[in-house]
Amino acid sequence: MGINDRKDRDKEDLKKKILTAARELFLVKGFENTSIRNIAEKIEYSPTSIYLHFKDKDDLFHALHSEGFELLNAQFSTLHAVRDPFERLIAMGRIYMQFAVENPELYELMFIHTAPIDSLDMHKGEEWLEGKTSFEGLTMTIEGCIQAGYFKFPNTEVAAYMIWSFMHGMISLKICHRCAKVLSEVNQEDILPKSFDAFVTMLEQLRSS
């Protein structure tokens, strides 16, 4: 039945169209400031047709959230080429940082905004698979660093959380506009690479001690 196939394709097309419009609006105006009606207007459909393809606004959020992780993982995919675990850790950090700088609204969606992750809680069984996978990648790299003697920590997972915390904090203070209001002019522009370098230098010093 080619007809049903075509229908399925049409349906999928509209779903993609919604997602594209939603993405464009979210990334420009932010999630809270984009309404279902805004999206509907952009694609020239009635607002309620969006509900035929997505359960609610959070569902739309999740779709873009997943897209974000696909994009981030695509950036991470070059990492396998970096053999040395410490170099890989640094490269990972740089990629993460660059991703956040280039896609701040997406980053906010993925790591800051609470609504979507809370709606995951609803269906209790569900997990935050995307986040878990990325975190495991970090943990394994750190495990590699420890085994290669770059530094040691009593608990690898805790070390991974510590390092992720620094990266996330640095980025989200910037994204949430808390750092420009606090820093002197010299450091406002490039605080992210500067503070990243300071952290890396600190990690490097752990080797010789």
Next chain:
Amino acid sequence: MGINDRKDRDKEDLKKKILTAARELFLVKGFENTSIRNIAEKIEYSPTSIYLHFKDKDDLFHALHSEGFELLNAQFSTLHAVRDPFERLIAMGRIYMQFAVENPELYELMFIHTAPIDSLDMHKGEEWLEGKTSFEGLTMTIEGCIQAGYFKFPNTEVAAYMIWSFMHGMISLKICHRCAKVLSEVNQEDILPKSFDAFVTMLEQLRSS
């Protein structure tokens, strides 16, 4: 004119009443999920009377935001008793962490939510005084550590931002429900103190190197 005084007092009373109701609702339901009408209902006034005392919802936000910093600074006030700068830095971190754990909604308001800080941008001249003051306190303590030879960094302000980043990241990953979904069960409960200790240990190791 005692009458005008009494009137001023009455007016101030209502303002406080609004603020108290707003605080209670914000801290339970969160900022986004608390409406002006909710607050009005709680104090048994019409919604519009709130606008006689606060410009808009962001103005209410700012008031609570300032209250938050007063509370945090009150906690910080014991720090002057800690003479050793490194010990003071650690104590500062613990206080900051405890404040966040005990007042997560307030922390979100002060350091994560974007709306209020963005509305500061509007009136260009205005600054984030509360944040700036706290950050300067951190910077000075770190300066003390450097001078006492605990560690060295090429730029104190960058070091302060790095350390604040870690603290903020650790806390906000927790508050934004990103960590419970990623960590193994052993670490879910007490990841904050654990990762804090890992960071402190790292700082301590910098001395001997």
Next chain:
DNA sequence: TGTTTTACTTAACACTGTAAAGTATATTTG
């Protein structure tokens, strides 16, 4: 006593997410 000010309320506007009911077209069935 009449006028103005103060402190508040009611009504209204332009939004929001979302559910129920209606409609036109396409497909399946008798």
Next chain:
DNA sequence: CAAATATACTTTACAGTGTTAAGTAAAACA
């Protein structure tokens, strides 16, 4: 081929949001 049904979408509607403008009753002042 005609009637019944399913599909894909729209219209309408509800209950909520922040916020403004107009109305009102009481107090203060002239």
